[in-house]
């Protein structure tokens with residue numbers, strides 16, 4: 185998953201054609217935006233790159249297939265990376281209609297969490313990783329995208345039915361999909377043993393904190 189190689193540039197070009205992504209203009213001015221090699225653009229492309237790389241060995245609940253990337257593309261969404269550095273009133277990622285809005289600060293923290301000092305800064309060596317600030321990595325950001333993409337999807341609810349949580353897992357809302365995402369990563373993807381353990385921890389965390397019928 186090294187960034188800034190000819191292979192990455194070629195894959196990035198395909199992804200930019202296959203999914204709609206735009207970046208707030210102010211990110212370019214502040215220097216956070218970066219390019220295919222580093223920064224927010226690279227991290228955003230890499231998020232889709234890992235979704236494309238993951239093939240579950242069993243169909244994922246609510247998604248119905250084994251590819252999150254194909255599922256995401258079928259929804260025909262537009263992803264906007266918004267500049268919460270410039271506008272601190274933006275505190276959450278959200279979705280309205282088929283528009284998904286994700287915070288630039290989150291897209292940036294992938295690189296910050298994943299640079300391990302041995303390689304170039306921003307090279308995502310890990311999909312999920314335990315850090316002193318919590319579990320980080322491109323797998324976390326992809327989980328946010330999966331959550332937000334569920335809101336406008338058939339069966340998803342634009343509003344959390346037990347704000348800020350969902351009423352139940354069975355309801356199949358955004359937290360349900362995020363739960364199944366981490367559980368399927370733990371049980372049906374080809375992660376390292378440590379990453380599978382972290383994914384299971386994240387699934388358990390959602391199961392015990394995000395469904396009102398279990399609180």
Ligand SMILES: [Zn+2]
Pocket residue numbers: 331332335344358
């Ligand atoms: Zn939500």
